Amino acid sequence: QVQLVESGGGLVQAGGSLRLSCAASGRTFGSYTMAWFRQAPGKEREFVAARGWSGGSTYYADSVKGRFTISRDNAKNTVYLQMNSLKPEDTAVYYCAAVRRRPTMNAYDYDDWGQGTQVTVSS
Numbered sequence: 001q002v003q004l005v006e007s008g009g010g011l012v013q014a015g016g017s018l019r020l021s022c023a024a025s026g027r028t029f030g031s032y033t034m035a036w037f038r039q040a041p042g043k044e045r046e047f048v049a050a051r052g053w054s055g056g057s058t059y060y061a062d063s064v065k066g067r068f069t070i071s072r073d074n075a076k077n078t079v080y081l082q083m084n085s086l087k088p089e090d091t092a093v094y095y096c097a098a099v100r101r102r103p104t105m106n107a108y109d110y111d112d113w114g115q116g117t118q119v120t121v122s123s
Helices: none
Strands: 004-007 010-013 018-024 033-039 046-051 058-060 068-073 078-083 092-099 117-122
Touching (some): 033 068, 033 078
Antiparallel strands (some): 033 092
């Protein structure tokens, strides 16, 4: 099990950028796939991006490809989500998640979750 704490959310205008961080506890961080999901009011939680433990495999939702980048620093036990060219439809609570398996886009596959950080994009 790993504990996750997100930070970096906030209010930004459309076209702007934010970088989310997710700090993880535990000495085996490098063996986890890390992912970001988001949930807007009244909607289901949806996959945003994932990065495998080796760092080589990355996956993105079509809606964020070319705008968002997931990265990880295993030495710092931290995963990041750089979000550029933000749109009002990116407004949601963003969650960090971890699982000890290959990257997956299914939220039900993830075992550990952070508390979430709010991202609001104004038009």
